[in-house]
Amino acid sequence: MNWLRRLFGRITGTPSHDVIDREVQEEIRFHLDMRTTANIATGMDENDARRAARREFGDADLVVRAGREILSGAAPARDGSSFVETLFQDMRYGLRMLRRYPVATAVAILSLGIGIGASTANFSIVYGMLHRPLPFEGGDRLVFIDAWNPDRGDGDAGVTWADLERVGASGAFEYVGAFDERSVTVAGQDFPERVPTASVTPGLFRALGVEPQLGRLFEPEHGTEYGLEDVVLISDGVWQRMFGGNPDILGEALLINDREVSIIGVMPDGFRFPTAQQLWLPHAPGDPSDHQRRYVRAVGKLAPGVDLATAQRQLSTLATEVAEIWPDTHDGWTMRGMWFRYGFLGENTQQLLYMMFAAVGLVLLLACANVANLQLSRAPERQREFVVRAALGGSRLRLFRQVLTESIVLGLAGGLVGVGVAYIWVEALLGTIPLVPAYWVDIALDGSALMYAVGIAVGTALLFGILPALRVTGNEMSSGLRDAGRGTVAGRRSVRSALVVAQVALAVVLLVGATLMVRSFLDVQSADPGFDHRRLLSLRVGLSGDQYDDAQARATYFEQLRQRLTALPGVEAAAATGAIPADDGGADIALVPVGGQLSDDEPLYATAVPSTAGFFDTIGVNFVEGRDFNTVESSDGDRKVVIVGTSLAQRLWPSRSAVGEQVRFVATGSEYEIIGVVPDLQYEEFGEDTLSARLQVHFPYPPIAWRSMALLVRGRGAPAELVDSVRTAVAAVDSSQAPYDILTMTERRAFNAWGERAMGQSFGMFGGLALVLAVFGVYAVIAHSVAQRTREMGVRLALGATPRDVVRDVVTSGAKLTLAGVVIGTGLAVVVTRLLAGLVYGVSALEPIVLMGVTGLLVGAAILASLLPARRAARVDPTEALRAD
């Protein structure tokens, strides 16, 4: 641009910028020298004389700029330049102004950078998890349909085929189907592999608008009972890995659970519906008259023009209708529609993420308040400059625009830093995610996140820029020249104080939130699962193959495996169990005590878990009373004995021993004798307890005999070192079975506590940032008011006040602001805590101790922050102070 202007200058005879700048600078130099000489003549020493000359001259930059604009003809005598030209001028000028206050600018950019960075990172998370379009057609119309029974406190139970038949006919859905996530054992080239698989009703993929890249989709006649499927669709990954991308794959057999299944198609690259699946089997079409078995995991695609609320009303109506037809199976049950993605992310996720988003918004507000404060503290100085400029012909609108442009430059600079902060933040977060919940969750700093960053950078700039812009160009504009703006200090101080009070209030809210979140995480981490989780390795085996259709064969397999694992060097004990504590929930079972007051119509719902011999030894649980299963009971399904947890025992026999009592299971009608009582175990993940999960019944393996069991191995040393020998042992018992999900219990806990940890870390960070920003705000306001009140301090010291009085006064004014903020913040925190209570593990109400801690922290920090300026005030030399103004 510069060469263009020079060329233009040469043609028109207008001097170039360089020449003008040089001449104006020389002229200013001359002026300053002359004034200095004149000052020396009045008796000043040379340095003072020069300093005074500069002061009297005012803003030399401004003169150079005016000279350039006026003399080059770029800006005619009046405002008339183009919008864009002005904008660039303003931005250049803005940058120069920012450079002139390097510390204030750095603080402002850093505050904004942190605020914008945190917001952008959170936007990426929220967008990636909740709003990024699902990678299949109509993903935004896909709904899970499940059932729940409020009386039993049960969440997500399945619906029956009879229910689904009616839902399909209701017209609210274009398509209804079912799918189930499972895993199967596939014979690989070297060793069997456990592969995540989904059974889907044949029409589901068509409803999702997915086409295979090779072959064809399921047809209705393909639908088959579990384990009897004869066709399979494979993922691109399996195709490449197992078959080298061979195009002649169609019709080839894949050995799934020891059965030959024919490949009919390859799904497109990147398709892993619903979460991370690699194989798809055709789900059996249900019997539309089956209203007994609540096992269907139903999905529906909303009909065009139907929203979720409408569909939900239909579902509720239908639930009432079916309850009238089959009261025995449907009384108390209702049906519920839930967006597809929440079925995998958990219902609380949305609220928690939005909560986090709100928290981050508060941090950003705090940052804005700081920047506005900084700008306001510069206002008197700026005002003088603007009075001069207005006198020279700048219109008020023009000056207003100038200040706003400066703010936007500041905002964009903060945005730039923010993107860096967001990048680090997102990377750090992704590093801690043990497992992405589904393939369509994609957390990345992409175009939409960058757009968001720019958007909030400009938005916040307007937010923190408007107030100072109004102030600077406000009504005192032409009230005076040299001393403009000094008379309005008090008014400005009250605005700034209000900002600080608001900051402290927000900080209280954030710190209380942070404390609760961090505590929730620590609670989850340290919560007692009811057993010793150290030195414990866990893995799963799901028996595949016809030879295990027989329950006795399964019992033999697990007994052999248990003995082999127990015999391994370095292993103390081992057992198989139906559910891994603190991870899997068990199976619900309805029971009544024999001879007790409960009837079969209103039974007690409990959690049933089968386990092999050695289970209680392995997890390290001591019996409260009674004994463990003996070898006969552990292998013979006809011995009807159970062990119960203490809660169940106390619930049914509060005043006497449960050992020797009998319970009857409603489903089978059979009666079992209680032979022992053990402490309650935590089966569900922490924070996911249901009413029945605390009431536990332990069965020996044979009467339940699931195909899929978990194995727990207690080592003498670090459990991770046992992985290889455990794999070998599993292969030695039956080489066609694939162990999977091999983790130490400590790892498993960390996995399950991931959400709490991420929330705890994020909120801890927000709280820390809030504290820093608020304390900085208090410091800035106190420091500024001290600087403004130098003369007053001087007078007071001259009149006999001690430095101690002055310090006390300054510190008191800081503490007052902080306390006002704390009072307002406490009110807000009570509300916020109530919102968090239902969502976060272990959070109930705002405890006084938390509030006291937060208050103490803030007030203490604020006092420290005002101590620094207070001591400066106390050191004021009265004579200096009186002359300074």
Added chain:
Amino acid sequence: MKKTKDNADRGDLLRGALEMLVLRTLDEGAMHGFGITEALRDRSDTVLTVDEGSMYPALYRMQRRGWIAAEWGRSENNRRAKFYSLTDDGRQHLETATERWSRFSRAVARVMDPA
């Protein structure tokens, strides 16, 4: 909006006055910027003091309008300095402005002191 207009007018008045004073000073002969500030300061008994720097943009603007001309010369202490002198246009503008000013100040005086 009303307020904005008032302020702009007041700014205009101030600007016009400053220009008139500068032109009057230069009427007595070419002078550099520092000299002009000194003259203004002396004659107004330092009542009219602005940031000295703000004088210069006013000078540049009048130069652009052709009321004054600038030329590099030697100052009284033999330094290179830019001297401003009144042009014919400038002299004419000064006359009109002076005329308008005295009419205005007479009017103000009559209102303030109706004797």
